[in-house]
Amino acid sequence: MASVTYKNVYKRFGDVIAVNNLDIEVDDKEFLVLVGPSGCGKTTALRCLAGLEEISDGEILIGDRVVNDVAPKDRDIAMVFQSYALYPHLSVYDNMAFGLKLRKVPKEDIKRRVNEAADILGIRDLLDRKPRQLSGGQRQRVAVGRAIVREPKVFLFDEPLSNLDAKLRVAMRAEISKLHQRLQTTFIYVTHDQIEAMTMATRIAVINKGILQQLDTPQNLYDRPNNIFVAGFIGSPAMNFFPGKLRKDGGKLVVDTGDFSVTIPDKHAKVYESHAGKDIIFGIRPENIHDADFIPPNIEAEKVAVKVDVTELMGNEIFLYLISGKNTFVSRVDPRSKLRVGQQAQVAFDMDSVHIFDAETEEAIR
């Protein structure tokens, strides 16, 4: 149990800056997820914390201790690798006991701790097997078990679920969350899957090209993304973006995309006023675009004429791929919607849930 702090951390590989001025404070017992597209430096950031990479600049603290020059084994962390990295020549039991044996923990204690961990993960029957005799899911559990028995201050996970099939991934997601509750320890978890991040994290750090974009709770990240990157990365299907202009029209603030314009309700207008007349990017999530026949009560709806391009029936909802002039976008509508492919129709934008970004800086206007 310890906090973790990245202080202006840089990691360069030759010309590549894999981690660029990373500044994160992870509280004790937090479940922090590092998320971002492939190659953005998540793994590198985690490996710097583990001590597997030497940082080029800055400081990393575990608890109050600066660990820049501390060997991995002395950092009191445990890591679950994407490849699981189980020792092929050792049984499951010995894999889990390996770290404890090296640390000269008494045999009795090792046995107790391994058995306990095996019970938690439901791998008691597998203790005598070799890794190659296990399925992917079982290996994954062993890898987690090997981390648990160590009782470290911080758990590190590098995409531990990416080699599992979809169903198992969902199940393991819940299990890792439960494990976090149970162990009451700091978890730092790397993934490129924003759904994993949203479902498990207490806070999420979104990283792009080595730079931290936003660090916040999943809900805040979803509701108030700092910039276009975060807005587009979090949420599935992704947020729709429309390049356009913000203009004043008879005292009202209007977003004009060239193909359609929508009026911003007065209660929200104040924040955007300063950008009147400027280029902006207008963003709205698919679930905030409704079939005009099924508009939920109490929202500020703005109607837009569209043509339905594709429909995807999901049972509990329908995805509509819509065209308005040069813009194509997605909406997630009520399953009772009668809109069909090729139809000209009206959809309603929920103007209480729109996001407006500066076209130049791509930052959210607040």
Next chain:
Amino acid sequence: MSTTTDAANKVSSAKQANVVAHFIRWFFYRARGDSPFKTILIHATLIVACIIAVYPVLRVVTISLRPNDTLLTTDLRIIPENATLDNYKEVLFGNPERNRKSDFFLWLWNSLSIVSITSVLSVILAAISAYAFSRFKFPGRSAGLIFLLTTQMIPAGMLLLPLFIMIAKLKMINTPLGLLIAYAVTAVPLTIWTLKGYYDTIPVDLEEAAMIDGANRFTVFTNIILPLSTPALAIAFLFSFMGGWSEYLVARVILQKNEAFTWPLGIFTYAQQFTVSWGQFSAASVMIAIPVMILFLYSSKWLISGLTLGSVKG
């Protein structure tokens, strides 16, 4: 009386026919998918190759069993007429009548100890240096690797003189240590290459996991790398062992006293200026081949898996 023998003959010929039929069925089963002509041709070639490979060995056995030192004869039998084990006896225990004592066990011991120690030593040295070549980046790494490889391209004969001079300067002529050093320096480079190639196939993840678990570089090496490399280590040991076991040239130059001889030098004492005891020469050769054959058969499982290691790991 005659009817019973007839019956017996019939039974046995029926059995023979059965066996032949069985063989033919087996043969075509093995050859399924290939044309019979091709299969027969392949097998014929293999049989001829086997005979060519095995015949000289059998000749040596034959000579060792002959009562007198006749090397050349027109007799093609493998077990000669009046076969005798006298040659073996004389090699093993000497011949008190002719006042000759046997040094056979001494030579064998010299060879065994020198070659075993060389192999163990070169595997240990190579295992450690190969790890450095495989995992660390240091100045001169690739140059070093290429240098090691080029040493393998120099023929042993060319090294004789420099080796002799060096060993002489070290005052190690006629000592087992001298030969040991000479063998080790020739065995280590190739062993490094073999082991480095194998280490390269072991995922670095495993080492990193171990280092987080509490290992340092050395414990990673002993607890993860070495156990995972046993097939490669075994094959490296075997190659050095076999390389040294029948080595003659270098030993000839470095060892000049009978007591220090390894067996390849030793058996040449049977070939004296005017007479050559071919029988004893052969008997000694046969007995020396046996331990190597046992070692080889015992380790063949590893050898084969070791030789294909790279391809399996992918």
